[in-house]
Amino acid sequence: MNLMTNAAPRAEVPTPDAASLDGVDLEYLASRLPTPFHAYSANAIRQRIAMLQAALQGLDAQICFAVKANSNLAILQLMNEAGVGADIVSGGELWRSLRAGIPADRIVFSGVGKSGDEIAEALAAGVSRFNVESHHELLMLDRIASSQRTLAHAAVRINPDVEAGAHEKISTGKAENKFGVSIAEARSWFSSAAGLSHVRLDGLHVHIGSQILELEPFRLALARVAEFWRELVRDGHTINSIDVGGGLGVCYRRGHDRPIEAGAYVAVIREALAGFEGRIVLEPGRYLVAEAGVLMTRVIRVKQGEQRRFLVVDAAMNDLLRPSLYDAWHDIVPVSGPPRAAVTYDIVGPVCETGDTFAVARELPACKAGDLLLVAATGAYGASMGSNYNSRPLLAEVLLDDGRYAVIRRRQSFEEMIAGEQPAGNWQTA
Incomplete structure (x- = not known):
């Protein structure tokens, strides 16, 4: 067995009220990279x-x-x-x-x-x-x-x-x-x-x-x-x-x-x-x-339905499938902002499926369009289960290490998304 000989290294496992991860300010990171994206410590x-x-x-x-x-x-x-x-x-x-x-x-x-x-x-x-x-x-x-x-x-x-x-x-x-x-x-x-x-x-x-x-x-x-x-x-x-x-x-x-x-x-x-x-x-x-990773997402809008108040975010089920597939819970919190009164939301994404839901009747501080949210513990079965459903590009992934960050997978472009597709021009007889 290959054992590490030095002392266990420092780590900042994300907590629901964290504004930084592994020494990196998450608001700053989200100002440099378009949301949504995955980040790992x-x-x-x-x-x-x-x-x-x-x-x-x-x-x-x-x-x-x-x-x-x-x-x-x-x-x-x-x-x-x-x-x-x-x-x-x-x-x-x-x-x-x-x-x-x-x-x-x-x-x-x-x-x-x-x-x-x-x-x-x-x-x-x-x-x-x-x-x-x-x-x-x-x-x-x-x-x-x-x-x-x-x-x-x-x-x-x-x-x-x-x-x-x-x-x-x-x-x-x-x-x-x-x-x-x-x-x-x-x-x-x-x-x-x-x-x-x-x-x-x-x-x-x-x-x-x-x-x-x-x-x-x-x-x-x-x-x-x-x-x-x-x-x-x-x-x-x-x-x-x-x-x-x-x-x-x-x-x-x-x-x-x-x-x-x-x-x-x-x-x-x-x-x-x-x-x-x-x-x-x-x-x-x-x-x-799992706990080393977070999914960063922004609020697109708040939508008041007849019976539910929806918080629509720019991440979706194709970026994090676990809530839709397993009814899995992930803590979701605003990254920063002044104290606000608590409001109950259904937190949903833009994919055209009712199952594109991250949380039901979740209480959060009142949110508005543009607010940055952290979805916790997404380092496992997040990006690895991602898809292009609704022709949504795969997300960027970022590695954080002692105040530094590096993009370890860039956000997929539309051209990259369809790179393997082609018109039906080379017909063959079976």
């Missing part, structure tokens, strides 16, 4: 990494950042600089991770729908391990590895049938979910593993969901995995790696969400896997980046 990310690394001291452990949470190259470079690897779920995430400098031997390939081409690319790159989710995939991996004359290391993803307590759309460890296989099926894989010519099945993997705020689901899932690991060892199988997944929750609603401390989480891992002498892999995503 480099120091907040470094601090989260350091906290988890410190908790893991003494273990043979590798942190692999879940790239799907935030796939910007500059964010991945921060991960690499801290010794963090990558948990990928697509060929595109493999390309990004390698482009950011993350060594292939710190990359694990997860996901229920790996294609043959993606498996071949990952094998050629030399990724450390495949987290396999079906017998069909296992046989495909063996066939492709044989064609490349290479040996693939694989872990079976266990579905422990554990309720994670998160939103149903981000729960992955129940029997009815599409992820992983039962312990009974996994047992049969190991029994017939000798028939695999180019796959070494020597690992276990579990991931039960995301935004988990209690230890008990982790404790229960890891207990089931540990029991299976010990059974496999008794039967003569070698287990070199146990991937405990991710899922650590963060604070989206101040005063309500109470995330698990890194030390308490790692204590559960230590207890469950006591005596394990192989590599432990962790796949945090949201935990490392």
